[in-house]
Amino acid sequence: MENQELKIALVQTNLIWEHPTQNRIQLEEKMNAISETVDVIVLPEMFTSGFTMNPQAVAETMEGETITWIKTLAKTKNVAITGSLVISENGNHYNRLIFVLPSGEIESYDKRHTFTLAGEHEVYTAGTSKNIINYKGWNICPLICYDLRFPVWARNVENYDVLLYVANWPKPRINAWDALLKARAIENMSYCIGVNRVGLDANSHEYPGHCAAYDVLGEKVTNIAENKEETEIVTLTKSHIETYRNKLKFLNDKDAFILT
Template sequence: MQEILQTAIIQADLTWEDPEKNRANFSEKIAEIRDEVDLIVLPEMFSTGFSMNAEALAEGMDGPSLKWMQHTAQTTNAAVTGSLIIKENGNFYNRLFFVFPDGTYKTYDKRHTFTLAKEDLTYTAGRERLIVEYKGWKICPLICYDLRFPVWARNTSDYDLLIYVANWPETRIHAWDILLQARAIENMSYCVGVNRTGNDGNDYKYNGHSAVYDSLGKGIFSTEGQGEFMEIVALESSHLKETRDKLKFLQDRDRFNLV
């Protein structure tokens, strides 16, 4: 397991339903990274904002946003993750891609579609969780509303890093802050949450609060402010191992299966 996983989190103001402009904005921010990084984390629906206009915005699995992610991963020699609106086999998905530096990728479809915004009427919910193995780290990437459902994030596979990519509005940001910390504590893992900022086309306001917590829930980094922001955070495998070996909380977890 690689000792340090250098993780770049990018909090951005997403231009409503404008994939080309959003990709260009992220390209500019990524070009500013001078240090070597292992992983770049983008928000939920990073190319469009949290839109229900799937018919007009959806891309195929060979679309420009996935190709951009692959190109970015290859040119930076870093993995890139974030979610997109995808159409496949006649269905729409809020699909997260974890793209490796060689351009290959794995996918996760958002399990908990946000009924308050009628996401469940537009997007097909995923059925399977994804655990990615990357540089010796086991990573569980999830999407926004998934954060409210601890059983889905439950660390039954001894993952090391939990990631939430999100469009989480300011009106409920207190829940975002608390739940990110709680997921880190109960799963004894690093927890990274990357949110957007700015206003969307429905006039919902987003104020960021992207954050990183260690396996005891201690805050390593938080934007707190409302603007665009990029930060590189060093996640340490030795800290994780020492904490788990000393406290052994995961060994006492209840045993049950989801049905």
């Protein structure tokens, strides 16, 4: 069944360094505090650990404690929950976004653009494919942090409705985060949502949040305070997408890219 509206909760939160148990506890409290009925809850990148280059300390499997926990929450709350965490599989470590449905089904996406400035490419295996998730009749394209800088990878060749980024994006480059989220919405004529953490990590990197959602014209439709733990709910509408795509038809003129 196709929903004409999709309610998404953006969870702007601090993360406890390399401590999955404590992060699960505090995130469950935040999710329990959402009193309104929503369709999707979005957590930041590496929500069990912070952006660590020490995957051995926090890596789990797809049958591990965090996956079991989040599947239980999704079923109990009848909501989809998404965010990324460190997953170990076939001898490799991945920065993997999971999208857990109330049914227990799991969709996933492995971060394509590992952050070379921090050496992420040396300890994590890069993903090779996008995954367009259909949920309640909405096509959602989930990507992770550094992917935001690469518009060809995000190009809307799949006719998705929502472009979704989870991140640990630091304060010194937050202007780029703001500008690129807006640009991705405009150029792809889709909603674009970014969920970034707040707080200070063990490497003294500061994260200011700036969680936001933009509509297909690049108008910001959220108002989350920076540097603050806060959850905001945004309602997306199919009619908004259809109205402007039918009126402006910019996607009809897009270039064809062949990715290798």
